[in-house]
Amino acid sequence: xxxxxxxxxxxxxxPTPAQADRLWKRSMQLLFFIxxxxxxELFARLNPGLLMAPFSRTVTAWLELIVSPExxxxxxxxxxxxxxxxxxxxxxxxxxxxxxxxxxxxxxFVDPYLNxxxxxxxxxxxxxxxxxxxxxxxxxxxxxxxxxxxIIVVNTRTGLKNLEPTLIEMAQAFGAxxxxxxxxxxxxxxxxxxxxxxxxxxxxxxSGMVVVELLLVAVGLGRMxxxxxxFFQPARMYAIIVVIIIEVVLVMSIARRIEARLISxxxxxx
Amino acid sequence: MIEINGCSKVYRSRxxxxxxxxxxxxxxxxxxxxxVALLGPSGCGKTTLLKIIGGLLSWTExxxxxxxxxxxxxGPDRALVFQNFALMPWANxxxxxxxGLELKGVPxxxxxxxxxxxxxxxxxxxxxxxxxxxxxxxxxxxxxxxxALAVNPVTxxxxxxxxxxxxxxxxxxxxxxxxxxxxxPKTVVFVTHGMDEAVRLADRIVLMSARPGxxxxxxxxxxxxxRPAGYDSEPVFNELKNxxxxxxxxxxxxxxxxxxx
Numbered sequence: 001x002x003x004x005x006x007x008x009x010x011x012x013x014x015p016t017p018a019q020a021d022r023l024w025k026r027s028m029q030l031l032f033f034i035x036x037x038x039x040x041e042l043f044a045r046l047n048p049g050l051l052m053a054p055f056s057r058t059v060t061a062w063l064e065l066i067v068s069p070e071x072x073x074x075x076x077x078x079x080x081x082x083x084x085x086x087x088x089x090x091x092x093x094x095x096x097x098x099x100x101x102x103x104x105x106x107x108x109f110v111d112p113y114l115n116x117x118x119x120x121x122x123x124x125x126x127x128x129x130x131x132x133x134x135x136x137x138x139x140x141x142x143x144x145x146x147x148x149x150x151i152i153v154v155n156t157r158t159g160l161k162n163l164e165p166t167l168i169e170m171a172q173a174f175g176a177x178x179x180x181x182x183x184x185x186x187x188x189x190x191x192x193x194x195x196x197x198x199x200x201x202x203x204x205x206x207s208g209m210v211v212v213e214l215l216l217v218a219v220g221l222g223r224m225x226x227x228x229x230x231f232f233q234p235a236r237m238y239a240i241i242v243v244i245i246i247e248v249v250l251v252m253s254i255a256r257r258i259e260a261r262l263i264s265x266x267x268x269x270x
Numbered sequence: 271m272i273e274i275n276g277c278s279k280v281y282r283s284r285x286x287x288x289x290x291x292x293x294x295x296x297x298x299x300x301x302x303x304x305x306v307a308l309l310g311p312s313g314c315g316k317t318t319l320l321k322i323i324g325g326l327l328s329w330t331e332x333x334x335x336x337x338x339x340x341x342x343x344x345g346p347d348r349a350l351v352f353q354n355f356a357l358m359p360w361a362n363x364x365x366x367x368x369x370g371l372e373l374k375g376v377p378x379x380x381x382x383x384x385x386x387x388x389x390x391x392x393x394x395x396x397x398x399x400x401x402x403x404x405x406x407x408x409x410x411x412x413x414x415x416x417x418a419l420a421v422n423p424v425t426x427x428x429x430x431x432x433x434x435x436x437x438x439x440x441x442x443x444x445x446x447x448x449x450x451x452x453x454x455p456k457t458v459v460f461v462t463h464g465m466d467e468a469v470r471l472a473d474r475i476v477l478m479s480a481r482p483g484x485x486x487x488x489x490x491x492x493x494x495x496x497r498p499a500g501y502d503s504e505p506v507f508n509e510l511k512n513x514x515x516x517x518x519x520x521x522x523x524x525x526x527x528x529x530x531x
Contacts, residue, residue, distance in 0.1 A: 164354075164356070166352050166354055166356040167356055167358065169326060169350075169352075169356070170350065170352060170356040171369075171373070172326060172344060173324055173325075173326055173344045173348075173349070173350040174344070174349070174350075174369060174370040174373050174421065175344050175345070175346060175370075175373055175374065176373050180373055184358075184369070184372075184373070185358070188358070188360045188361075189358075189360070191360075263360075265359055265360040265361075265401055265403075266359075
């Protein structure tokens with residue numbers, strides 16, 4: 001905290017405790033990053049291997065990568081499957097989740113399957129999908145779909161089931177019809193959990209997208225990654241991974257923002 | 271007039287193996303504009319009875335009529351006030367108060383007017399765009415009360431409405447409720463487990479016993495409404511409270527020591 005005092009003597013405004021706290025956190029984060037990159041650089045230089053690239057070379061490779069049209073073709077190919085699969089998962093999972101949340105009788109039958117589905121590593125069923133419907137876009141869409149679907153169903157159902165029961169009773173006491181009950185109570189009440197499910201589903205859809213391309217259908221980003229590996233271009237490989245990470249972080253933060261806007265009445269986003 | 275004739279209610283577990291008798295042949299007649307408190311230990315079925323009157327629960331035996339017509343479901347003549355307020359957290363105060371009117375299809379302008387008028391009356395003017403989580407418990411229940419009054423019901427059904435509030439707030443709310451009822455008399459069925467509250471508010475106190483829920487005694491409160499000044503320092507006020515306490519205590523030791531509510 002010495003640095004803060006020096007600023008003060010130079011005539012800077014003394015930071016409030018909250019500001020100082022934030023500044024401290026930010027500097028620690030920055031410091032961590034710098035240390036991380038230095039360790040990476042040193043480690044790679046001291047252990048030269050065929051598939052090891054230091055930080056500096058990764059940066060150059062990344063700069064080359066992001067101006068090449070090949071990357072954007074690959075991004076488009078990959079995300080096409082991701083978007084279609086995710087959209088299909090969302091529009092089928094939400095109604096199913098709502099149905100299960102409202103009708104306990106159906107839920108009792110479907111629950112075991114859903115529970116199995118949610119803990120099954122979805123990568124395991126990729127070969128099954130490929131032998132059933134080939135290696136086209138449809139197969140990739142289906143993989144993304146099965147990655148995203150269960151979590152959205154489960155979250156939507158939970159959102160509906162955890163709704164304060166007296167709210168439903170209240171609406172019925174004021175004479176709400178089933179349609180009004182859905183519109184005024186059930187849907188708004190289930191929205192937070194539903195949106196969280198959609199966000200988690202999106203994360204899973206992104207993993208599904210990458211996993212299928214690496215494991216079986218070599219197109220898009222997956223193929224770029226595999227070929228960089230095959231040609232022993234570690235820096236390029238790292239650069240592609242960085243691109244994937246950037247996409248995921250970006251997409252997820254947009255999703256989070258949309259979610260926060262839709263449920264602004266909630267005190268805090270969990 | 272609400273007529274409850276030999277009303278019994280049996281709850282069955284889902285597989286049908288266990289049965290709990292919540293109400294056992296309850297007889298009770300509630301006159302128009304009367305304030306009746308249902309008082310009893312947990313598990314005496316007072317809330318069940320209230321929900322049956324509200325049309326939210328069916329009964330197994332007997333007859334429940336309002337103005338001669340059998341109760342078949344909720345109706346615009348009755349409005350409920352809930353212990354946990356039951357406000358929609360995603361809607362602001364105005365929308366919450368206007369909710370009953372909205373369901374009835376009252377146009378937005380008209381229902382906003384009614385809601386604003388009630389908010390003023392109930393001391394929440396200026397809070398119409400606040401969200402429930404920004405309000406104290408007492409204020410939230412004012413919203414719950416305003417929502418019930420907005421549909422202009424004949425009967426207010428109140429399920430331990432002040433049970434979740436601290437003692438001071440509860441007293442204030444009790445006084446406000448009586449004041450509102452002086453201005454606009456309504457039939458009130460008020461579930462409570464507070465002896466003090468029952469004596470302060472009600473015209474008649476229906477004392478219920480538990481397992482199965484029965485009417486054990488109906489007591490006329492010897493104070494008129496509006497309550498005369500200083501009524502709560504008169505000896506009869508405390509005598510009545512003590513009497514109720516002795517009765518409730520006896521029920522607890524009579525094997526009524528079952529938990530649940």
